[in-house]
Amino acid sequence: MALRRAGHDDVLVLERARAVGGTWRDNTYPGIACDVPSHLYGFRAHPNPDWSAVYAPGDEIRSYLEDVARAEGIRPALDSPLWSAVWDGSERHWRLTVGGARPRVVRAAVLVLACGRLTEPTVPDVPGLDGFAGPSFHSARWDHAVDLAGARVAVVGTGASAVQLVPPLARAAAASGGRVTLFQRTPAWIVPRGARPYTDDERHRFDDDPQALAALRAELYAEGEDRFASRSGDPAAAARAQAVAQAHLAAQVADPALRAALTPDYAFGCKRVLLSDDFYPVLADGSVRLEPSALVRVAGDTLVADSGRRHRADVLVLATGFASSRQPYAELVTGEGGETLAQHWSTGMTAFASTVVSGFPNLFVLNGPNASLGHNSSVLMLEEQAGYLVRCLDRRGADGVLRVRPEAERTWTAEIDAAAADTPWVRGGCENWYVDRRSGRLTLLWPGTVEAFRDRLAVTDGSEFE
Structure with missing residues (x-):
């Protein structure tokens, strides 16, 4: 959208799947x-007055993205996975090998990687997992052909996906005589979600009065920015937010032993803070059996926990997250000197402005190093990166090549490291997917507000390039 609005019409969008929609x-x-x-999750240029609820369901977001693509005239080349991208210095362009059964070569003056960060499911290395006696699948690859009626279902993980899927699984199990067991390696801080549908009157008002819709978006944005303090370690703000989470747990779980098992022992904000109104109740009423330790071994239909307890299951669901700090596409991209992006990022992802990388001319990475958020909508970051991308293209010289100075990338990275050093993400006493374990660096989250990111990009003047 940003490229076309800036007059760049020669744009090819490659999509490896057979439809748009990404994670949704x-x-x-x-x-x-x-x-x-x-x-707050939609694009600024495409407000949607007809969202059905305060927090939209996944299929509705997918439909929204399809509608935006149609409205913008974006027709991606579907079923076109990227196999390799190599910078050709003599011709000053990227040479891409793309496609399914019959790959083809595409040449591009500029390469934009908009691959997302939560695309490749992570499957834990658990002995015997491959030999589980029943159906087993990751939550991001849900097998709707599996009949869960009356089944003993085990869920591994208590992150964002698990707190959403466990309550409906529990309700279905209760209705059909099944049972859900939840393996929890580490509990999460959970705050009230406050989910509700929008009324017809509200949706009509948003449709009739665009200013009311804009005012709501501004209000939600401000609330998100205010959350940064509690997530990033401000003592007073973190204490207030943690008290909200503890009160939420106490109100919904009466059993002190269960409540203790569900209480984190790390700093608020260290891991992703979750939102749910119905996760705790299904644990409290016995609809879900909590195993407060990790899955360490599988023997047929028996799941062995780190506690030594054994649980039999008919179906195994892995809600175990994604490859986040080591992006899979990095192996496919080769820059100047034959270095791959994965090699460049061997101790953690880095980029100037979270977008451009030294040694990789005319390459832009959206939603890449330090471009995610733990307090607000990452769509806002994407829009700022897109604006920066357009400004950079306008700064290309006669040869059309933009090369990031290594010193500029190092300086930006040092600023990130300094800002992150004393945050809960790095020092909060937990393992999270924001930090690269190889170096201990914060590589996923931007350690500041959206406004700070916007201001920082606004003052870039092209001196980051050779």
Whole structure:
């Protein structure tokens, strides 16, 4: 959208799947929904007055993305996975090998990687997992052909996906005589979600009065920015937010032993703070059996926990997250000197402005190093990166090549490291997917507000390039 609005019409969009939608196409598990308010999750240029709820369900977001693509006239080349991208210095362009059964070569002056960060499911290395006696699948690859009626279902993981899918699984199990067991390696801080549908009157008002819709978006944005303090370690703000989470747990779980098992022992904000109104109740009423330790071994239909307890299951669901700090596409991209992006990022992802990388001319990475958020909508970051991309293209010289100075990338990275050093993400006493374990660096999250990111990009003047 940003490129076309800036007059760049020669744009080819490659999509490896057979439809658009990204994570909202791939994730179809029961209860899937966004944990960012609907009216803040959409694009600024495409407000949607007809969101059905404060937090939109996944299929509705997918439909929204399809509608935006149609409205913008974006027709991606579907079923076109990227196999390799190599910078050709003599011709000053990227040479891409793309396509399914019959790959083809595409040449591009500029390469934009908009591959997302939560695309490749992570499957834990558990002995015997491959030999599980029943159906087994990741939450991001939900197998709707599996009949769960009356089944003993085990769920591994208590992150964002698990807190959404466990309650509907529990309700279905209760109705059919089944049972759900939840393996929890580490509990999460959970705050009230406050989910509700929008009324017909509200949706009509948003449709009739665009200013009311804009005011709501501004209000939601401000609320998100205010959350940064509690997530990033401000003592007073973190204490207030943690008290909200503890009160939420106490109100919904009366049993002190269960409550203790569900209470984190790490700093608020260290891991992703989750939102749910119905996760705790299904544990409290016995609909879900909590195993407060990790899955360490599988023997047929028996799941062995780190506690030594054994649980039999008919179906195994892995809600175990994604490859985040080591992006799969990095192996496919080769820059100057034959270095791959994965090699460049061997101790953690880095980029100037979270977008451009030294040694990789005319390459832009959206939603890449330090471009995610733990407090607000990442769509806002994407829009700022897109604006920066357009400004960079306008700065190309006669040869059309933009080369990031290594010193500029190092300086930006040092600023990130300094800003992150004393945050809960790095020092909060937990393992999270924001930090690269190889170096201990914060590589996923931007350690500041959206406004700070916007201001930082606004003052870039092209001196980051040779």
